[in-house]
Amino acid sequence: MNNIFITGIGTGVGKTVASACVTEALGAQYWKPIQAGLQDTTDTQTVRALISEPSHVKDELYRLHMPASPHLAASREGITIYEEKIVERAQQMQKADQPLVIEGAGGLMVPISQHVFTIDLIKALGAKVIIVAQNYLGSINHSLLTAMALKQANIPVIGWIFNGDHHSNEEDIIGWSNFPRIARIARARKLNKEFVQAQAALIRPGLQQLIPA
Template sequence: MNNIFITGIGTGVGKTIASACVTEALGANYWKPVQAGLQDATDTQTVRSLLSDGSHVRDELYRLRMPASPHLAAAREGITLQEDKIVQRAKELQQPDVPLVIEGAGGLMVPLGKKVFMIDLIRALEARVIIVAQNYLGSINHCLLTAMALKQAAVPVVGWIFSGDHHTNEDDIVSWSQYPRIARIPRVRRVTREFVTMQAELLQPALLQCLSA
């Protein structure tokens, strides 16, 4: 399957904006299989509003009201998140020569159930991973633990997208992880469709190079 999975080193590091930029850059389809929290605009709604062609966005498989870890939100509603159903739906969404950009929830070890974590879903989807990172106190540790887990699980990694303000930590993380830097998406006061289009154009050459490596 031609799946690209967007994961983060944690929650709130810029996965959704990075997903929009990657989707725009590749002319891909976007899908977030599990959405937890429906009070505000969902990630799917946000991405749809930011793409030049919103028809590339696919609806979630699971929509959970509680803004919490997916396994907790699902349990609250008496729902079991089924890995095989997510994988089957991903297959149904596949189109020839059109990548499917899949946005995860939180980081690799976010649980979907008692025995299934986000990294297990990535492997079942046979996806290549883009890691989204942001600089904060402790982020080096979170970056390298994420990289280590992916290596141990033999999951192919496309590279890093850094979000927010530039920090020299980026160079160290690239060197230590041995995963390439794709781009850095800068912090702005308001993310617009025009901003996403511009960032997609900027990151496209490096993204295509990393995907073909």
């Protein structure tokens, strides 16, 4: 399966913007299977508004109103999230000549049910991973724990995308994790299609080098 899973070292590190840029760079499809929190604009709506081919964005499988971990929101709303259904839907979307960019909720250990975590879903999807990181107090620890978990699970990692202003921590994280840098997405003065297209052009060479044709 030609799946690329976008995970983050935590919540709010810029996974959705990174997902839009990767989707644009590869001419890929985008899918966020689980959306928790429907009060504001959803991640799916955001990506659809930011990329040049909105039809490449697929609707969520599970839409949960409560802004919480998927397992908690689903439980409160009387919904059961099935890993098998997510994998089946991904298989139905799969195209041989077009990657499917899948955005996760939060980080690797976010529970999507009582027995399944995001890292389990990634493995079931047979996906390669892009890790999105951002510099903040504690980000080195979160980055290296994420890298360690992926290594222990034998999940292939394409590399890092760093969001925001450059920081020397990037070089340390790359060296200690032994995962390559794909790119850094600059802080957006105005987040729009033009910004995403410009960033996609910058990250495309790195992605093409790291992802076999």
